[in-house]
Amino acid sequence: MIEILSSGALNSVQDRGRRGSLASGVSRSGAMDRPALDAANALLGNDAGAAAIEVAAFPFRLRFQAGAAVAVTGALAETRLSGRRLPPWWATEARAGDELTIAPPTLGARVYVAVSGGIDAPLLLGARATELKSGYGGHEGRGLRRGDLLPLGPRLPGRLPEGGIGALPPPGRSDAGRPLRLLPAAEWPEFSEDARRLFVAADWQVTAEADRQGCRLDGPELVRARRRELMSHGIVPGTVQVPPSGRPIVQLAEANTCGGYPKIATVIEADLWRLGQAMPGDRLRFALASRDEAVAALRETADWLDRLRSAAALYRAS
Amino acid sequence: MADDFILSEAGAGALLLDVAAGAFDEDRQARLLALADSLSGADGIEDVVPGMNNLMVAFDPLAVEAGEITRRLVDGWRTAVATARAGCEHRIDVVYGGPDLTDFAAGLGLAVDEVIGRHAGAVYRVAAIGAMPGFPYLSGLDPALSAPRRAVPRAGVPKGAVIVGGGQAGIMPITAPSGWHILGHTDFTLFDPHRVRPATLAAGDVVRFVVAGVER
Incomplete structure (x- = not known):
């Protein structure tokens, strides 16, 4: 105990x-x-x-x-x-x-x-x-x-x-300034070109509305060129939703399982920990990645964990 | 034939198949649920989540290639047949009343009794479970009861609240914020995490509301 x-x-x-x-x-x-x-x-x-x-x-x-x-x-x-x-x-x-x-x-x-x-x-x-x-x-x-x-x-x-x-x-831990990598999500094409450019160019600030459910970011307003109501759909941690206010929310571990807000992008799984370690007031940036990069980053973390597990086992046995 | 769906990525480990074509479509939903059943439990697949005329599949991208999931979703959708899920039928007692009922009726130009009659008179189908633990998205609401959501969501809509929003109906499984209108209250248990199947209702089930009382 x-x-x-x-x-x-x-x-x-x-x-x-x-x-x-x-x-x-x-x-x-x-x-x-x-x-x-x-x-x-x-x-x-x-x-x-x-x-x-x-x-x-x-x-x-x-x-x-x-x-x-x-x-x-x-x-x-x-x-x-x-x-x-x-x-x-x-x-x-x-x-x-x-x-x-x-x-x-x-x-x-x-x-x-x-x-x-x-x-x-x-x-x-x-x-x-x-x-x-x-x-x-x-x-x-x-x-x-x-x-x-x-x-x-x-x-x-x-x-x-x-x-x-x-x-x-783990990999990437020492470089705090590195942008969080993203894959475009379903409504990415519906945001104006300006909004998409701003989204990846801007400095975003973590607001006080940050908990295990999600993290609201402060920065430029993201305008969706095409306005239409979405029907409720499944979402995963990492989903970046843009509600009508134009201020993005990144969904995290305790995210609702379905949502209805437009999704501009998804933070790749290998970078989600960065939001788990973010404090209100912290600044962060985004960068687009490819699916291959997202999978490679996950594999890199998995390999690091395998090596750590084997090395630790040697020390415990001795 | 042009494809009647949009497939998008939700990170490296999830894909969203969106088959919506305008308003919610029961036939497409039945096809999606059949597709969902065929994918559940497949190698590398972690979660199969039906939404409203869409389906999200979450998988381990180190165990299975996204291309393989894509192929299964696309082929599966093209060949999916709307077989009615062998759903249960639930009769749910409702005591009508609460903070919104009178204003909601007035906003629609209906008498309170007519709102109650139309809400309890319809046959609903559980389109999907989600957002909150065990929350049912119910289709089948009488179009006369379709009204925009509240301009300002309530911070705490109580567990058991029987609610409508837009063209949908639902019941609150826990106390949580919501912009939907409260028409009444039920003691029906929607969620118990200690059960193997924690949600009482399942997509495909039929729901009828029964007037157990009216508070004025």
Whole structure:
């Protein structure tokens, strides 16, 4: 068990999210920074589908009631284990009674805390992810609060070496200024040439309306040349909708499964984590990509994860 | 024959087949649902999501090529036959009333009783489930009850609210924002995440509303 000592309602149990239930109106949910979650689980040798804690409200503190290995990835934030400072993207052994403390990030928005064996929240519709908007999944369908006790799954054999091990961040992590890559979506041709040019040329600012459901951006107004009402249709995380206000919203992990607003583009899957780590006021830019680039970027991330998983296994075995 | 659909990408891992031709079409929807059934569970496919005269397929682009999904969607649509899904029929008790009913009727130039009669008199079909957990998009609304959505959406339309918007009808599965008009309330459970099939209604099902009371 781990005991939550200090938390905010935005901190929740998350995994890779739900597949196969969109047609019941069930959002994907899951980690907003998927590579960070994956890295934390890989360092510990957990199942790729293991659940961890997504921390978006700080400071965050928890106590280990029994010894366990812990990995902390994602946003850069001062992290201490019973006083000892942990490097970024690091995994180490915690003893019973140890306290993990995470200060507000200096870069990014969300930190992932994985524990050996994973957080053993009940499987619901194929996942342990919390759906905060609708109140199900994860730990009692809600964000974590002080006093919560989270059970852990069975731990694999093997211990981390003294001092712990770290992960090289995933591809593209070091270049914060790189544009988010897009594929054009269904209504792309219906936007005026000006709107399309502005969309990829402008500096967009993340507004305060940014949560697990979506992220509203501030910038130039995008005018749709052709006005027609769309019928409701399925949407995925990454969909960039343009409501009548002309200000885009990027749909994220807890996006409604269907929508009716025009879609100008979709942020490619491999770049979605950037929005999970965006803070209100952050600036970002977009660039068009090809399908091949979008798939190659996903494969690059998958290869990085495979290498990390193998390397971490060597250290745990020794 | 010119193609009667538009296929678009929704990122590297999803495709949207849009077969809309003007107003919502029941026959096309039945063909789409047959196509959806034929795709569900296929290799690499993660989600098959019927919308209103459209169908989204989400897949793992590292496990299956988009071209293969495209081929299955396009060929599938061309050959899909409108076989009625063996849908269930649901009778849903409604207590009519609430904050919008009187104004909604007045806006249409109808008496409240006529709105209730027309709403409860129609036979609805679940076109799709989505947006919210278990939310049914119902087709079959009496055209006399078709009215634009509220200019300003309500921040919290309560769970169980029986609503209409544009030419569609629905029921709120959870309390959430909506711009649709509230005509009444039901205790019918639309969603329970602890069931294997969490949504009570399914696309293709038939719904009838029954007047269980009127609050004035």
